[in-house]
Amino acid sequence: MRNADAWRALRAPFLTGLCLSLALMVLPLGALGEAPAADVPALPANPTPVAEPTSAPGVWDAGHTLRVLQKDGTVEAMTMGDYLWRVVAAEMPASFEGEALRAQAVCARTYSLWKLQAGSHKEDGADLCADSSCCQAYITPEDAAQRWAGNAEAYTGKIAAAVAATDGQVLTYEGAPIQAVFFSSAAGSTADAAEVWGRSLPYLVPVDSPEGEEVPNYRSTVTLGAEDVRKLAEQAGLGCDLSGEPSGWFQNLTRTASGRVASVELGGASLTGGAARDLFSLRSACFDIAEKDGVFTFSVTGYGHGVGMSQYGANALAKQGKGWREILAHYYTGAELQNGPSGD
């Protein structure tokens, strides 16, 4: 197989990235494989608006084959371009601006390269899988068309165009691949990787994010009675003391620089904002807690872990006229776009 050989040939330039990748595997999305920065074209900060590009697949994406483990256990070989189409269609609403979809396509390609070199699906005879909890979200064109109904034709072409427009482009930092993590929406600012995963990365630091009330369910609430909170705390084995009045259960809430909950004490047990988010099924760690008559109300803003690119923020920036390169530069501080490894 030509492409399998090509990837094998890429191992050496990947070594630096591989080491970084392995070191970073604790994070939910991996560091990403990448190759030398050869022949990087000058990238205009403000590309001149052009007509919607053709959806003909890009040369680089068409020249690399991936083996994708399907949910039924079969392995399907497809081009990177076809795989990225399926990921972008599943990861971001197709109604989003074309520039936001392009930014998402670069994140998906960057992640795919890392996953491929990490070789975590070797035993399956595959490079990636179609399970969003392991690799990336994935939807077949048939299922996507069904979901999109009357918009199927337009959205199919729109996503193909987004992938083709970013053909072969990969995000890197100091010549090494980045972890192109992303999430749905933020409350004004993204989060530092350190405040969510306890590990700093120079390109995953807080930046302003412009989305707001236009985001569906931007503000959400979770209401829990005192007994619900007690049960959840017991199930989690927090070892807290909830013998007093519920009004005194939550204490000493502190916030991170990006406004998310850093820590909060429940009956004397300390929880990180992320742990509280998980425990009470909150959409993000940006929340307030109010108590009245033994009922707790968690008022939450945004959705997701908050690190890296905000998808709704990317869409808002695109609506302001920002291009995909600017969107990526905004959310991944100091990261650079490079051509993917040629390998052939």
Ligand SMILES: [Zn+2]
């Ligand atoms: Zn997987």
